[in-house]
Amino acid sequence: MAPVTSPPDPAKVTDPPPGRYSSDAAGLGRLRAGAFVAPALALIAVFLVFPALWVIYLGLMNYRLTGLAAADPKFVGLDNFLQAISDPGFWDSTWLTFQFVLGSAVIGQVLLGFTIAWMLRDWRGPLKRIVEGLVILAWILPSAVVSFLWVALLDRDSGTLNALLGIEGFAWLLDHPMLSIIIFNTWRGTAFSMMLYGAALGNVPPSHLESARLAGASGWQQLRDVVFPHIRGHILTNLLLISLWTFNDFSPFLLTAGGPDGKSEVLAVHVYKTALQSGDLGYGAAISTVILLINLVVAVFYLRLLRSKR
């Protein structure tokens, strides 16, 4: 037998002593580590946790913005919640919100965003940057500015759209308020989906698409068999985010103020009108809590889909 010529490694790795700080990679100790995260925790507590708890508290009181109940609110238990779920106005708003989310986010933004990203994937040069720039511009402009632009666009008598179409006197915002805010929000939010899908499509291995092409797959078959399975996670994450954002979006108020006659009063607008315009703070807080619960259900639904294989 030949002797082992490679010497054994003299530097034996010393294990950390088992006990309190075995998972303490930085060696700070619990107290000092806590001190480092304390400022962030304090900010979260003050600006996120406290308001959320405060809303629940308000929902249990008959708090009003003005008057006697503002000075001396009384505990009313679940009355506000019962009132909310038995109010047809609340359910009308929920239905409108559902239409708004489905129409402008799930269908509008996702479809348009994906289509633009798919078309732009092979483009190079200034044309691509112009298209991207215009789409992103709609996203980054302040709500107040774009709302004003859209009011000017859709105005009944001197609106740009009617002038272009030659149908002056057609009242878009009065006759088709939901369609107007759905198209408005699709236009406004497509940039996010476009950028997300643009990045996701970059991750689809070209050889997989080419393999499908060699098998004779059509464009649609390539999307179905290669692209969608690859970006499934991106699609679900995108749907989760834009569903929640759209659900809670307040900018329709800037276009239609919820009108005419509550025909575009989505939940975010409904809460604003109830709590701040009618001054019914306690009742508004109860609706907000219900909205929070709906949001949670939506989020859990998507997250479960995301976690399930295939």
Next chain:
Amino acid sequence: MAAIELKGLTKVYPGGVKALDSLDLSIPDGEFFALLGPSGCGKTTLLRTIAGLETATGGNVVIGDRDVTGVQPGGRDIAMVFQDYALFPHMDVTENISYPLRIKKVAKAQRQAKAGEVGARLGLEQLMDRRPGQLSGGQQQRVALARVMATQAKAFLFDEPLSNLDARLRLEARTFLKKLQRELGVTTVFVTHDQAEALAMADRMAVMEAGHIRQIGTPSEVFQRPANTFVASFIGSTPMNLLDAVVRGDTLEVAGCEVPVPALAAGLLTDGEKIVYGVRPEYMTYTDEPADGSLSGEVIIVENLGASHLVTLEVAGVLVQAVVPEGREPALGDRGHAVPRGDRALAYRDGELVSA
């Protein structure tokens, strides 16, 4: 099954890079053909142009009797194995193998039977329900091969089929691929940058450089008689000795030594002409004793190749290498003599082989 014919094939990329420069190549039915060259030589572009994944700027691609130059990849009746195998991660092995059949609208029972049959042939029976992520590299490669076999295409194209395997597996896969191709008898073109792989597997091969084919031939021809100094230095696991020489009648003056004129170039050289003398280290006989027609010098490096040693001699400032069988290797600083084999030595004039 079909022959592949390329006529004046040219590919110019936007921006003016000429990846293929008017290539002519014909690959007969059933041949295992290698495209070999350094990276950027255009070999992958050539394969992708045959596949239809790149459109030719000029020239024609004929597969069988059909000119497919303007035909979409799916209509060319060819199948390809990609370097990364391109298996669909969300489909199991059966679905992956039968995918091309599904696109061709073959009935489900029929395509599953076909996938099972081909899978069994490649030893995948136990793995048919797994996803690609649950397979080893070698198994993934066999699934990719099975997918290609299930199509019953007229020709197969392999893009660097072995480069994603580890070194040990690569040798096994080499033998396996060659055997499989022989049994199937389908015209197969594969791309590789590894000269050993091309020599080992191919029936014939083309060595490419900068969009041109520099030599086409059987592995033996390419190894023994490289047509130019580019091929000479690219082929072979030990680099060929390429030495400046001057013709002196019936002999060549190389690094101060005299060696006979190579047999292939006999009678084709003029006195006083400057040429490049080429001989592989494998075709050198090393001796301790001075010998006629040898290159003599000091041993400066000895490299262990396993069953043999690569000895480097310094001959009048020029490095000359020779392969020495094990047990006969000299010590550093010895004076050694390397005798080239006359029938294997070569002469290059302006980079091209001198032969009748």
